[in-house]
Amino acid sequence: MTPVKTWLGYPYPLGATWLGNGVNFALFSEHATSVDLCLFDSMDARQENIRIPMTEHTDQVWHLFMPDVRPGQIYGYRVSGPYQPEQGMRFNSSKLLIDPYAKAIAGGIDWADEMFGYVVGGKTEDSTRDFRDDAWGMPKSVVIDNAFDWANDRNPRTPLHQSVIYEVHVKGFTELCPNVPEKLRGTYAGMGTAASIEYLKELGVTAVELLPVHAHVDDKQLVDRGLVNYWGYNTIGFFAPEAKYSSSGDMGEQVTEFKAMVRNLHAAGIEVILDVVYNHTGEGSHLGPTLSFRGIDNIDYYRLLPQDPRFYLDFTGTGNTFNLLNTRTLQLVMDSLRYWIIEMHVDGFRFDLASTLARDHNGVNKLHAFFEIIHQDPVISQRKLIAEPWDIGEGGYQVNARAVNRTLGTAAEGRLNRCPARSRRGESPADRARGRGARRRRARAERRPRASGSEARAAAGPARSRAPSEPAAGAGRPAAAVRRRVVRRIGRRRDVELLALRRRPGACAVHVLRQRCVSARLGAAVALPAARP
Secondary structure (H helix, E strand, C coil), rough: CCCCEECCCCCCCCEECCCCCCEEEEEEEEEEEECEEEECCCCCCCCCCCEEECCEEECCEEEEEEECCCCCCCCEEECCCCEEHHHHCCCCCCCEECCCCEEEEEECCCHHHHHECCCCCCHHHHHHHHCCCCCHHCCCCCCCCCCCCCCCCCCCCCCCCHEEEEEEEEEHHHHHHCCCCCCHHCCCHHHHHHHHHHHHHHCCEEEEEEEEEEEECCCCHHHHHCCCCCCCCCEEEEECCCCCCCCCCCCCCHHHHHHHHHHHHHHCCCCCEEEEECCCCCCCCCHHHHHHHHHHHHHHEEECCEEEEEEEEECCCCCEEECCCHHHHHHHHHHHHHHHHCCCCCCEEEEEEEEHHHHCEEEEECCCCHHHHHHHHCCCCHHHEEEECCCCCCCCCCEEEEEEEEEEEEHHHHEEECCCCCCCCCCCCCHHHHHHHHHHHHHHHHCCCCCHHHHHHHHHHHCCCCCCCCCCCCCCCHHHHHEEEHHHHEEEEEEECCCCCHCCCCCCCCCCECCCCCCHHHHHHHECCCCCC
């Protein structure tokens, strides 16, 4: 084995981080017994050239620092531990695993039975461990350098009530746009060309909502039938741009190309919103492959049936549900959101099956930690946040449901939407609260019977204080009215903004342009729904 220099490293940040004098590797796994870092010389290598035990672990994070490693290094992990599906543990060191924090992922899956942690077709289904190595056919994680010339890039920050959001597939849009150079069609670079931007500006678009661009998996059953997962709702890497949309390469070049696309769109005043899928991963059900999360720590990354942890809770219809009740899994989601904002300069997110993200042991919880963390985060909370308010579980259909925090709320198109800090009239939430109070006082005064000054003084008699036994003012109000006032009072105390949509349905409406690529004549395939009043 080639001698390598390793230092203890740091447990934070997670992932592979280029520090200028080497690379720090950090991987979370609570229940693993050992972790090996595998380095590859090239994508053609059928096995790792170097395997390094990660002996240091701090707060359930395994870590080491390698001063001789540079950006462009290909790597993966092998994680050891019990293979006991009936206990929820599916460790298998024979399987090479993708880093959950990988910023770039190279190559695709060369599907075979080896990608599954169990013996496929066995009599006991997933109960028998498969000991065959699968590194030869697995995608690999890539170390990147985050350096990029943003050239004074600025987020357009278009007010939400003025936004026209165009939902678009990077490949589909650029393949059909006739003025995009042919070699750039289907790519991030094509999305950032002058031809694409000119077309969007002619439509009056202020933001593009990109259908999933996180690295995703084409399921084996699709590939066996000669098909692909075109839409991309099958994520395997929450930090890595999908390499198939890159015209320049997959060894980190996809990251640079994505950033250049964002910079060009921002220069034209167009925001970039990502459709993100944090509710499940591409590893499927208990009979799915072992690609990353399942082999790193299945119990922590997935929601399992409490009475039989061999099986997964499935609120998404994909076979699994990402476990946002685990603090480390929730941290991964928040780290991913911040990464795309800080490093990739995106302007917002549309959360696929957002009801799943808010589920706890009792169902959909609108005070879930997911919402609370976003609400207090100084980075994420300042971006446009749109949520798809349903999943397939009980109580998951939350369309038009009333929100209880100001970060996400009901809005047009049956989605949850972040209520802007200012309305069309430029009022702040505090201004609106004061205005509502003044209107209520005027309304009470108008309902009170009027009398002349002398009649009022005669009727009032001498001034006196209210006896302790007399009911307080407002005690005779209907219970519903009192309850509404209490809700508003609690809302203010919790710094929660009650949505103006209950009174003015159009106040926070978002116009949505939906792309329908049904012909090569792109202009004829787009429709703009009428704005709500």
